[in-house]
Amino acid sequence: MFDLKWIRDRPDEFDRGLTRRGLPPMAAQVLALDARRRQVQTRLQDLQTKRNEASKAIGEAKRRGEDAAAQMAEVANIKDDMAAAEGEERALAGELDDLLAGLPNVPGPDVPDGADESANVCLRTHGEAPRFDFEAREHYELGEALGMMDFAAAAKLSGSRFVVMRGAVARLHRALAQFMIDLHTTEHGYTETVPPYLVRDHVLYGTGQLPKFGDDLFRTTDDFWLIPTAEVPLTNLVADEILDADALPIRVTALTPCFRSEAGAAGKDTRGMLRQHQFDKVEMVSIAHPDRSDDELERMTTCAETVLQRLGLHYRVVVLSAGDMGFAARKTFDIEVWLPGQEAYREISSCSNCADFQARRMKARFRPAGEKGTRHVHTLNGSGVAVGRCLIAVMENYQRADGSIAIPQALQPYMGGLTVIAADG
RNA sequence: GGAGAGGUGGCCGAGUGGUCGAAGGCGGCGGUUUGCUAAACCGUUAUACGGUCAAAAGCCGUAUCGAGGGUUCGAAUCCCUCCCUCUCCGCCA
16 A cells, blocks of 8 residues: 555656556556545535534534524535535545555565566575486475375365375474474564464455455455465554554564465466465564664575575575565565476565555554654565475475485474484384 | 443543543653652643645644444434454353
8 A cells, every 4th residue: 555645745756666567657547536535525624614613503502592593504504515525535535545455566676677577586596406316206206105195185175286294294394384483483583473364354455465366365154264374464463553663673473374265376386285275384574664674674584594594405585576576565585495306496485575565554553763653664574484385395305216205404303303204104 | 152241542441412532540751849769749642634834843624432334403422233352151172
């Protein structure tokens, strides 16, 4: 959501941002609507002033026992005008809100131009791709051969895009989640949180999934939505709050399941557990002072990278181009892990600075020290990291010729000392 | 799920349909007094939007007493719907 005053002051900057997003300029249309709305609002307020004064006079007249029929008739006229102005104001405000609520955040100045992922820029890589003296297999081949990943069983229960894990692979999945959340809480200063997995409309509006992207989500019959990411409940914890400046930054993390309908992803990543309707993810959210959110984004990305470094995984960090970013983001770093079975880098984490875009939608503010009034906080979110995809990465990178999988040292304490997953284990 | 009670400012807590953005208290901030602290006293202390202004400050106005409707010249106060909290009963991980 945008600040109308900002659009009034810098309509060109606003339009340039939209253009970089691949959208037509809107400033003229927005400002015309805004001008009309303010005109009607002023008229309505004048009427309200008159009505309030007249009502007050009626009250006084009645107390003195005088007849107030004349004033009452006058107010009746004012009320007719007011009803009309109110209807008009509401319609215009609604139109303006709908228009603004559907527009994505504008890219930051250091975000590369481009329409899609082909314009993303690689900033750095870490480690090297492992070399095998055999043909590397994909995770689902490995998992099925071990008897520990069962897509047919999952299809029987729930259809496609689900998996059943068993035995040591199931435990490895749990071990990864434990390892990540321990890392972020004990070394990175994030507070462990268990939020609701079912939320109401306004919560998804706050983070930007609604009103435009309801098709990507699952909804219950009694009007709850299943969260597509813990970003949604975690960020909304500060909705409608006015925080003290010294409470910032607020850093929270959560391990939650995530639910996505994957509408529009038909035929994409259909094999294996790369793209599922349900997956676990450790999420980090920071609520930051506006002057320090750029640094906070770097810090958060480093926290996510640390997970992969401790696991000995090869990855690269890319900055998303203007056209590839999510709706609410002003700047996004993706971390892409190397998958030997696919011979490709695949996204395993996405860290975004949303600046005040979400804060404005959810009315999350703070009191700047020594200043009057309030300002909107900046919100950031990042995966730290996606558990299912990390499982895939460990399996493919640590596979051996016989189809067994070595367990990275960092995870062994979480596996009861187990060092290898083999078919009989 | 059934029965009942209730949602007021940062917090506690008054509020009879009329001058109530809302008494009082606590807390916060500023000041007076004081060798220092404490105490006492005085003042101040919501948010959003609009108008005025080059802009800020200031000033003027409007709205907001859980949310949304309604009644009324006028609603924190009356009516309806929804949300939430608490108590009791039932069920239950």
